[in-house]
Amino acid sequence: MHFATRPAYLYQFTQGTHIVAGIACFPLLLAKLYIVFPALFAWPPVKSFANFLERTSIALFVGISLVQIVIGLLNTYQWYPWPFPFRQVHFALGWVLIGLLVIHIGVKLPLITRYWRKAPDASEPEHLSEAASPDRSRNLEEVRLWGSSRPGGITGRLLDYIDATPATPSRVSRRGFLTTVAVGVTAVVGLTAGQTFTPLDATNVFAPRKKGLGPQGVPVNRTSTQAKVAEVAMDAGWALTVVYAGTEHRFTRAQLLAMEQTEVRLPIACVEGWSQMATWRGVRLMDLADTVGADAGTSFRLISLEERGSFSKTQMGHEYVRDPLTLVALELNGDTLHLEHGYPARMIAPGRPGVLQTKWLSRIEAIDA
DSSP states (O other): OOOOOOSTTHHHHHHHHHHHHHHHHHHHHHHHHHHHGGGGGOSSSOOSHHHHHHHHHHHHHHHHHHHHHHHHHHHHTTOOOSSSOHHHHHHHHHHHHHHHHHHHHHHHHHHHHHHHHSOGGGSSOGGGOTTSOTTHHHHHHHHHHHOSOOOOHHHHHHHHHHHOOOSSTTOOOHHHHHHHHHHHHHHHHHTTGGGTOGGGGGGOOSSSOOTTOSGGGOOOSSOHHHHTOHHHHTOTTOEEEEEETTEEEEEEHHHHHHSOOEEEEEEEEOTTSOEEEEEEEEEEHHHHHHHTTOOTTOOEEEEESOSSSTTSEEEEOHHHHTOTTOEEEEEETTEEOOGGGTTTOEEEOTTOOGGGSOOSEEEEEESOO
16 A cells, blocks of 8 residues: 655644544443333344344444444553454454444435435424323423333333432423433543643643654653663664675664754654654665665665564554655754654654654665565
């Protein structure tokens, strides 16, 4: 694939929006479940094949939606109390949810079409008219909220208890319910979105990362201790190896510093939703590529000193290699790159996920040569 490198904050925006939307789903989904869950106890449970498809798709849709947002939230805290790989499962469940939604809409499409084709005065049965009797307004609300019938037994009694409200002005209306949901969404978003969106940084109370906290004022996800690279990264004999057309070229840190240095302002944006703008300084990757004779269409493989890890090896397409903002970074925010941020050298590029901004660089190998 060819990825866009502009705007430079593209991934910061898209992934931040993804995480914020996922967090907002918690009060929205729970509110929706509160409204519709009595229909789960309808009897008979299956009335037709179409009804079977509808109920099955909804049951799976609800269950998978809950799993999806829960594991997504736990991922932002880098906590994985399950045996399956998060990224692959989270991605696959997204497609399953799309399929289930298509099935549900397809099953309900005749009803949707029939409803919207009706004239306003014929859109509801006569026996549900609010003007039919003094009590019909209340009955209409119950029917619209819960369906044509309510479950019996313990479930019915529980619903009666939940819905029991005194006949006083303090009774909560639908408008009050929607207001409560809106306040809930605003609260969970407002108290976490600051890890991505700077204007909300002051209200970031519950997100796992806080802007400005960390070595050199930038948060850290994976430490040198976790990656087990501290000793080799601090070795005075370190050199960056650039491989093109079978020929290896070695650059010590002193040699890299002696080359033309470029300073850029780019965010480090991680898949967990947090991001931080920072000032980076180092050698443009395109200059290194030109030094070893690489052509404009060459893509590279980036290899870290970290021997194990999902992203110890990453690929960088030629669109990033030839972008003037892509650096082999040697400094961060005016100081020598901190070990936790990838000393002796790391990659930084515009519009690229943080896990692909390889730290503790060891080798850069041409893929197409």
